[in-house]
Amino acid sequence: MVPCWFFVAMLAPVVLALEQSPDTVIRQGQSTNLSCSEKKSSNVAMYWYKLPLGKDSRLILVASALQGKNDEIIPPAVAIFSPSKQEIQQKSKATLVCLASGFYPDHLNLVWKVNGAKRTEGVGTDEFSTWNGSTYSLTSRLRISAQEWFNPLNRFECVANFFENGTLESIHKLLYGDAGCALTEESYLWYGNSLKLTYLILCGKALLYAVLVSSLVWTAKAGGKLYRE
Template sequence: MTLNLAIKHNNMFVVFCIALNIILVSGSSLSDQVHQTPADINKKPEETAEITCSHSIESYNRILWYKQLKNKELQFLGYMLSTADNPEPGLGVKVKGSANKDQNCTLIIEGLSLNSSAVYFCACDTGSEAYFGKGTKLTVLETGINITAPTVKVLRPSCNEYRNQKDNTTKKTIVCVASGFYPDHVTVQWKDNKGPKTSGVATDSAALRGDNGFYTITSRLRVPGTEWFKPGSNFTCTVSFYNGTHTEDFAKSIRGEDGNAMTRGKYLKRTQIAKLSYGVLIVKSCIYGVFVVFLVWKLQSSSRKQR
């Protein structure tokens, strides 16, 4: 999808009120020809970060750079026109390289601070149309908090999950929780025996930060009961975490339930029934014992009277 941009040659600051997800959902093949690297960067305060952008689009020779603010708006950082750099003054950034086809254009962010943490985008532009890269997430690490990988848990569905009364089908929700990680460079994916799962997946839009500075993110996979109770069914949640040098995968799996097998719920139910039956049997035995004692006592009393 193309975005119409009204950009003047000497503009100092441009804010686009366009949500990030709208920018990235592009069905155009030209957007696939814009390449931005790396996808993730972790840096310490006062260090320098570099992000590279290139494209393979004929006749395009301008690359724009943006910083996504916390309110999801985009701040214009500058542009490269062919080999001429035009960074916005006062933002602590430089632009170098070339915006021509198959050349590299680099955004340099100097003197990093905590406020530099954001997602940065490049866009290949002709003056009327622009095609965006996939973005680079930059985190400036806070002092006293170490990079920490997530702990991943997968929770089984509730036994009392919703049952559709119309077609008598059960929906089961499997929950994946990744917690205790820093920074929040994570993605969550699901798969089953057949491969990746996208249908029925709901993942938090952003990781939630706790008072201790570490993050938690939750993802939910909703599957039909026919899949959950299918013998041999297996569901895996994979959390990918960027640790500053490379991306690590942390996966946890959970097996579905065999509808004909002895599940925990069925076991508990049968155990309770057995306990109840055993208790009733004990009570009946006690009553029978009392009756026998009474009968013996009665016979003995009758015998004494006859004597």
């Protein structure tokens, strides 16, 4: 006999009366739809549990990952912010910030890409989305070296992935590396040394020119004296 699967849906904590599907029996390989609703709900989240016979209940699904019939899906607004010049000058590091805001529900993840390749090193993303009263926001940070940032050919991309009407959607935001107008400590020292070297070369040329002119003047005077004699 093909084994059967038993599912029970419940809401915790229960504040008001629930309306849910009756107990359902399906065979392996089959599928079914379960529904659970609460009128005038004051709960923030609903939870689904699977109850194996003879075993304690085990949480298998958080219903905040599900879409209610009356829920409106609001896609995020995504923006990338350039690193702080102070951080670059003091630490030779650059932190890019990606902010996804104004979305609902809270099931969204942020992914960083550099020149099209996924980047996980140096990435720090908030563990939970922030509730702003009606929508959510989520922040992720990418820390790179100043050298990597000061390369206009580098392309930094923040991708926000979320579900809309059962389909995975993505919003991409791009930011290119800086052309190098701001100076890091290393580049500042390099330019300073270059200026010093240029100054010394110019001084050397001026001195050589002065010696050459003095030699010509002395030669001319010596030649005139011999001519008079």
